[in-house]
Amino acid sequence: MLNVIEAKTPDHFDEVRRLCWEYRDFLLTLDAKSVRVVKTYYPRDVYARLMDEIEVEHARPDGGVRLVLKDGHAVGCGMFRTIDPGIAEIKRVFVSEAARGTGAGYAVMASLIEQCRKQGFDCIRMDTGIPLKAATRLYLSMGFQLRDAYSEIPEIAKDTLLFFEMSLSEDHAEVAHNG
DSSP states (O other): OEEEEEOOSHHHHHHHHHHHHHHHHHHTTSOHHHHHHHHHHSOHHHHHHHHHTHHHHTOTTTEEEEEEEETTEEEEEEEEEEEETTEEEEEEEEEOGGGTTTTHHHHHHHHHHHHHHHTTOSEEEEEEETTOHHHHHHHHHTTOEEEOOSSOOOGGGTTTEEEEEEEOSHHHHHHHHHO
16 A cells, blocks of 8 residues: 655655665666766765755755655655745655556655645646656656756756646646546
8 A cells, every 4th residue: 555645754764865865776777878967966975965955955844755655665755845936846756666556656746746736836847867758657647748947957968858847726736636
């Protein structure tokens, strides 16, 4: 059984960190250009500092962190933060290999979207790597639309990412719920 919870305790955040490291390791199995981007912008020391700051960087009321449990074991995570007034950015959505195909990705995304809505965001933005076809299908099926880059992208990463946006206005809310 899947259960999505808000990460609140030190143990929860330890599980989120473990999954984020697993995510980074997974990204290092992709195509050579994606690997170069990860190693350039998220070398181990930089990523370690980022992991140390998850509770701060994604704290309420400007963000949130979710953990997906399957039969009581952490199998996925995702988080969001404010990037501009009314605009949230979803980051590091990841489901472990053993839990792929179980609905864990959909569950964490639905929870993140709902929390962004509850916290009053007007819009959600996010990106993913071009090789991550299942993630792209999921985001599009949930109502995200492809868009141009929403921040400055280094030259090395320009043809490795897809960018998405979802409006949280009432006319788009039904799509996200019914995906």
